[in-house]
Amino acid sequence: MDDVVIEDVHDEGSPYRPEKVPLANQDVTSLALTVGELLSQYGWYLLAVTVVTYLLVQHLSKRRSAQRGRSSDPQTPQDAVLVAKRQEAMEAARRKMQEELDAKAAVFREKQKQQEEEKRRQKIEEWESMQQGKSYKGAAKFSQSTEEASSSSVLKPKTDKKPLRSADYNPLTGQGGGSCSFRSGRRGPSSGG
Missing domain, CATH: 1.20.5 (Single alpha-helices involved in coiled-coils or other helix-helix interfaces)
Structure with missing residues (x-):
């Protein structure tokens, strides 16, 4: 067999170069x-x-x-005057509000003093009524009705009252003159039906 050599023919004896495709x-x-x-x-x-x-x-x-x-x-003198006037007006408004607040506080303090004085007066009346032998809870009623009662009647002192039961009364034994005593139920057929 013959030796066959295949050669590509290109440009003047240069080695193989791929062809460049033009880009779009x-x-x-x-x-x-x-x-x-x-x-x-x-x-x-x-x-x-x-x-x-x-x-x-x-x-x-x-x-x-x-x-x-x-x-x-503000760089002009006119603007500076305007700012000063605004600040003065704000200060005046603050002073007015503070004065109103102070007046309200004074009224509140006066009411507090009056309430404290009223409480103190009621306690004194309660103490006096206790000294006279009245009950503590009756003191409030007493203080309200003293003006009405003082013009129409005079208070009477307490007197000793008799005991309702005798000294030998014992409710557990049923003796001693008590009107309540145990009674057994009636014996017999029931009346139900």
Whole structure:
């Protein structure tokens, strides 16, 4: 058998090269390659410039807003007079409210004193009624009815009363003159039916 060698014929004796197929969007691919090359060579520098630019913009915006804030402060004498008048009006309103509060507090304290005086007077009346032999709970009724009773009648002193039962009465034994005693029930057929 013969040795057969197959050779592809290409350009002038150069080794085999695949053919390049033309791409549809040549502009986009070239742009992507260019951006990729820039980022690979200058990426860190671009990042640093971006951060510095951002910080500079933030600083300038803060400074501008601070200048606006200062410009809104009253700088004219007319504005200063207006502010002073407002403060005086606020102080006057505060003083008026404080005076009203003080007056209400004084009225409240006066009512408290009157209530304490009334309680003290009632306690004295209760004490006097206890000294006269009246009961504690009857003291309130007594204090209300003393004005009515003083004009129509005179109080009578207590007298000794007789005991209702004899001294030898014992309710457990049933003896000693008590009217209640045990009686057994009637014996016989039941009346139920």
